[in-house]
Amino acid sequence: MPERHRKHGISHEHVEGGTICVEGLSYRYPDGTQALEDIHLHVMRGVTLAVIGPNGAGKTTLLKVLLGLLSGYTGTVKIEGLRPEQARHLGIVTWVPQHSHLNTSFPITVSQLARLGLVGKAGILRRLPREDLDYLGRVMDVLKLRQVADRPIGRISGGQMQRALIARALAPRPELVLLDEPMAGIDAVGQEDLRGFLELVKAEFGVTLVMVSHDIRAMLSRSQRIACLDRTLHFHDLPEKLTPEVLSEVFHVTPAEIPFVGGQNRGSEEPQ
Template sequence: MPELTSVVELEGVSFAYRAGVRVLEDVSFEVSAGEFVAIAGPNGGGKTTLLRLVLGLERPTTGTVRVFGQVGGKSVDGARIGYLPQRARVVGEAPVTVREVVSTGRLTSAGIWGPLRRSDREAVARAIETVGLSDRADSPLRTLSGGMQQRALIAKALASEPTLLALDEPTTGVDAESQDSLGVLLEELRTQFGVTILYVSHEFGAVEHVVDRIVLVRGGIVYDGPPSGLPGVWHDPSHTHA
């Protein structure tokens, strides 16, 4: 993959789920390689939609979305995207284990054919170790606490050793201690491996001290800059209506 400075690029992007009801209007912003960006804003403000546009899960009504220089969510050789969806959960009734869930996150690197290679299994074990679940690797996910389940799903997003990590509301249902350790983990990933991180949340306290930028979204971008420059009224955007 050629060296790219811009990992994510949005130009004049608008989006509507239904005709006439615009969720996002004329959004332009750029995320450079190795940046850690928090996308915040009130519920219903369009931050999850913005992330889905970046990931190619939605197509813009107008404007252009480029990821790794490619338009329209096309995959790029060597570029790996780790994604933790909002309210992520494992569907189905089967007692799927932590290792089995995390292994499914390795598909970007390993492909879908045949069994996992040894190097892939080692990468899965490393991802599980990174989130501190090595001793529960073979436990069924449903036997773990909500916070542990969330950490397992984060490990799934890490298993592909992503170049871009996208997390949507990763701290929902997670205790304060786990939120802080997530912030530390993400900072390590950024500094040690140069991972570009998009962190979508209405509560960004756990990462406020480690992110490069905060992008506040309410139908459009209302603030894009360092956390220190954040207007006081926005400091906790989940309370903007208070």
């Protein structure tokens, strides 16, 4: 990892606080609605964090702030010690969109799609550097995309499409990858596959993953940290410590309606 820091020109004193360092973040939409309120969030390098919350809880807003796409928030937000938009322009933080929202009729192949991740970094009129392409080749291997690399994106499965989007996000060699509703529209088997691939990616490339979802069930297994967001952060800890009481408060339901959380019965969350 030190090699990567030299690449981005980050000194070690900056990264002491971890990959994400958010202090007192609040954001109000132009219409005056409070979207995020006084959020404190520290994420250490290499951790997988799942942020869960109901629709309208500010999950997308939080992602946009972390990507440096929103200005006008209060509080401080640092990614690897940098301002988010700086981190985004350097390819230190990247993003995997909800794959079901994508227009798959555009005529590009899987490898072309993955290479688009390097466009902002390469600059105009430049060829993509050899080392970046070699790295992307390794990403494609780990994600098992080699055999579909030359296929148009309209002719691959949903799971392959999602892996192609993950490959695109990994192409600029980021420290942090944000995933928007990664489990949406995927069946239980597909979700388990995806978790396996994300673990492989982490082992191989040492990235920090932050997943955002409204689907508590899909997020619980194999996440190292869970945060519950409903305008403000209600909980941020190990998944085992998450109680039905916290969830009922965040999701506005009674504890009886969420019987699958808590350390003791996590094994039975997925009926198989």
